[in-house]
Amino acid sequence: MIPVIEREVVQKRKWLKQEEISDLVSVAGTAPGGVGVNSAVFIGYRKAGVAGACMAVLGITLPTFAIVYLLSVFYLYFENNHKIAAALKGIHGAIIALILLAAYKMAKTSLLDISTTVMAIAALGVLLFTSIHPIFIIAGGILFGILIVKVKELMRMKVRTVKETTQSTEQQLLFPEYYI
Amino acid sequence: MLSNLFFVFLKIGFISFGGGYAVIPMIEREMNHRGWIDAQEFQQIVSLAGMSPGPIATNSATLIGFDLAGFPGAIVATIGMVLPSLILVILIVAFCMRYHRSKQVKASFYGLRPIVTGLILYAALHFGFLSHSETVLTWTTLMTMLICIGCLYAILKYKLHPIVVIIASGFAGIILF
Structure with missing residues (x-):
């Protein structure tokens, strides 16, 4: 998603400078919601304020909305068709694969050391075996993050809180980003 | 509502x-x-x-x-x-x-x-x-797992676009289920 936006917004239209792209990536990637929508808000707001942000969101949301809407109308007609139901079951497997890929991508940027790996496994365990609402797990993660960084600093250990960007490896899994 | x-x-x-x-x-x-x-x-x-x-x-x-x-x-x-x-x-x-x-x-x-x-x-x-069944190993879950592994392999190894993989697994679904 980001490379496509970069080409359009930096190289073709010159709306943003190359240096601003790192701000864009960090804000769009960390704020809740899809990376595409977040980037649209960032660029729209920088160029034309709140109205620009609204228009940019409308622009990036409308095509997918239209596709999804047509798909659901189509599905309504064929809901009881055996072939369509079977195809959807097959696609189910593909979607799981895409979700796993997203998890793998996230893991690559987030599991930086033992503490973060333990946190990810603990989160999965809590989700699988208890019925605690995910919002508390998210809040817990933020608290633990601040705490761990503080403790490590007190112990004078070096903590990497962000992964250094390695452009070449980022490019490899570009396709699945189409869905984010 | x-x-x-x-x-x-x-x-x-x-x-x-x-x-x-x-x-x-x-x-x-x-x-x-x-x-x-x-x-x-x-x-x-x-x-x-x-x-x-x-x-x-x-x-x-x-x-x-x-x-x-x-x-x-x-x-x-x-x-x-x-x-x-x-x-x-x-x-x-x-x-x-x-x-x-x-x-x-x-x-x-x-x-x-x-x-x-x-x-x-x-x-x-x-x-x-x-989420969907009481028994863990059914034909459906087994085939879903197979399709899932196949898709991961196709995307990671052959760098196929997800949409190609999705369409292929749709056809696989028609054959298998």
């Missing part, structure tokens, strides 16, 4: 970290809790949402909104899901660009990101194999 839809997805929108994959279980929970959509229907919705371009959580919102309240429902649910991104990103860009790079924020995300990883993994497991 419409305002309920809006607020449910607004709430989910505010915590949809990690491109939306992480909130799939949360959406299911809300739907189940309210008796709006059952597990099997939800699975179909996520499959449809996943095969469309755009974030899976927003697409699910559109589909669920349509399912529950027609075209107005689809619009209201989608706006609810997107609005938090709009508000939060504007706030960050307008006021906290400097703080965004602060140590405290970095430390928060250092802790948040692994949790999101766990959430996405859970979404895959839950959506894939845990």
Whole structure:
């Protein structure tokens, strides 16, 4: 998603400078919601304020909305068709694969050391075996993050809180980003 | 109904970290809790949402909104899901660009990101194999696993575009099920 936006917004239209792209990536990637929508808000707001942000969101949301809407109308007609139901079951497997890929991508940027790996496994365990609402797990993660960084600093250990960007490896899994 | 839809997805929108994959279980929970959509229907919705371009959580919102309240429902649910991104990103860009790079924020995300990883993994497991049947190993789960592994292999090894893989697995589904 980001490379496509970069080409359009930096190289073709010159709306943003190359240096601003790192701000864009960090804000769009960390704020809740899809990376595409977040980037649209960032660029729209920088160029034309709140109205620009609204228009940019409308622009990036409308095509997918239209596709999804047509798909659901189509599905309504064929809901009881055996072939369509079977195809959807097959696609189910593909979607799981895409979700796993997203998890793998996230893991690559987030599991930086033992503490973060333990946190990810603990989160999965809590989700699988208890019925605690995910919002508390998210809040817990933020608290633990601040705490761990503080403790490590007190112990004078070096903590990497962000992964250094390695452009070449980022490019490899570009396709699945189409869905984010 | 419409305002309920809006607020449910607004709430989910505010915590949809990690491109939306992480909130799939949360959406299911809300739907189940309210008796709006059952597990099997939800699975179909996520499959449809996943095969469309755009974030899976927003697409699910559109589909669920349509399912529950027609075209107005689809619009209201989608706006609810997107609005938090709009508000939060504007706030960050307008006021906290400097703080965004602060140590405290970095430390928060250092802790948040692994949790999101766990959430996405859970979404895959839950959506894939845990939610729909009492017996673990059925023909359907086995074949789903096979298709899933095949897709991962095709995307990672041969760098196929996801849409190609999705169409292929649709045909595989017709043959297998």
